[in-house]
Amino acid sequence: MLDGVILKGIGGFYYIDTVQGVYECRARGIFRKEGIRPTVGDSVQISVLDEANKKGSLDVILPRRNELIRPRVSNIDQAVIVFAAKSPNMNLDLLDRFLLLAEEQELDIVIVINKIDRDKQNKYEDAAALYRAAGYPVICTSAEKGIGIEELRKALENKISVFAGPSGVGKSSLINAAFPGLELNTGEISEKIQRGRHTTRHAELIRITEQSYIVDSPGFTSLFLNHIPSDKLQYYFREFQPFLHKCYYNGCVHINEPDCAIKEQIGEAIDSRRYERYKMLYEELENERRN
Missing domain, CATH: 3.40.50.300 (P-loop containing nucleotide triphosphate hydrolases)
Incomplete structure (x- = not known):
């Protein structure tokens, strides 16, 4: 089998970049049965079916380092x-x-x-x-x-x-x-x-x-984050990092709690506009969780 990477997928065909060139491949039916969807960026292994016309079969999808949802791509740096x-x-x-x-x-x-x-x-x-x-x-x-x-x-x-x-x-x-x-x-x-x-x-x-x-990738006008737990949101605001775990209360989510190290930094290390969007997104995720 040849190692390669999926460059694109169109109409059930996947175009795989290998050391021997780009092959047009169909994915094995087992992926559909197991609910696995080949994704652009996947590291894969293929079997060559027709060398002259660069046709092959996508046989193996190797473990992914990461996977984005929108756009749906994997193994991105x-x-x-x-x-x-x-x-x-x-x-x-x-x-x-x-x-x-x-x-x-x-x-x-x-x-x-x-x-x-x-x-x-x-x-x-x-x-x-x-x-x-x-x-x-x-x-x-x-x-x-x-x-x-x-x-x-x-x-x-x-x-x-x-x-x-x-x-x-x-x-x-x-x-x-x-x-x-x-x-x-x-x-x-x-x-x-x-x-x-x-x-x-x-x-x-x-x-x-x-x-x-x-x-x-196609452009988007909205993105949904409802797969992110609300209590994890704080870890994805980069400027919050130095002050996390310095709050008085364990489990502080930096909204209504007193003696909050994050709120103390608003206007200093943390811009108020970013903090306000944090609060808005936190409430959005909490509403999703409740519903």
């Missing part, structure tokens, strides 16, 4: 979370949801703020400072003007990176700017509804250098 400074405007609530999902999977994270050339008042700088203070690397870019592209390219070296973020923020344009030979599909923002057309129809693993892959 790094999440590159892309938002636009303008067109569409930044939605920090949505950005925090992407961050939480990436933190839960213990991924390295890079935040990219694209289209900075369209923000004539440079309001994006406040968002960049907010997330840098929280402990995240932030790259400010313009795919159109070529700003920040070299920094982004270096951040992708020797990683399997998933690009995620809402539609219309320029994920495909950024990838094309960093790696011009890829020529991914791009689309214009809809001025009427301020949403991008979903130019990427499926998650796909793309080799960009010998040791580097990226996942270009």
Whole structure:
């Protein structure tokens, strides 16, 4: 059998990258019976059925290091979370949801703020400072003007990176700017509804250098976190980490309890805007649990 990695899956066919090239494979029926769904990024083993036409059978899915839900990809090293400074405007609530999902999977994270050339008042700088203070690397870019592209390219070296973020923020344009030979599909923002057309129809693993892959994936306008227990949420806010377990009460969730080390840091090490979104998300998860 040949070792490989799933680059994409379309209509029941899986395209597997191996040392002998890319094979088009059908998955064995046993996966369906066992409720296992092959996923982009899976390390797999295949049997070659037709070498001339590069056809094969997907026989084995090796254990996954991690698995994202939306976009559904596995074995990722790094999440590159892309938002636009303008067109569409930044939605920090949505950005925090992407961050939480990436933190839960213990991924390295890079935040990219694209289209900075369209923000004539440079309001994006406040968002960049907010997330840098929280402990995240932030790259400010313009795919159109070529700003920040070299920094982004270096951040992708020797990683399997998933690009995620809402539609219309320029994920495909950024990838094309960093790696011009890829020529991914791009689309214009809809001025009427301020949403991008979903130019990427499926998650796909793309080799960009010998040791580097990226996942270009469909954009999303909402993310649900109801699989995360409410009492675990605090561990996924990076700036909370130095102060956890320093509260007076064991089991403190940093909402109504007195002598809370987290609340004492609001306005200091913890930005009040991030804390307010923590409270909102905590209540959302608690309501899900109760229901």
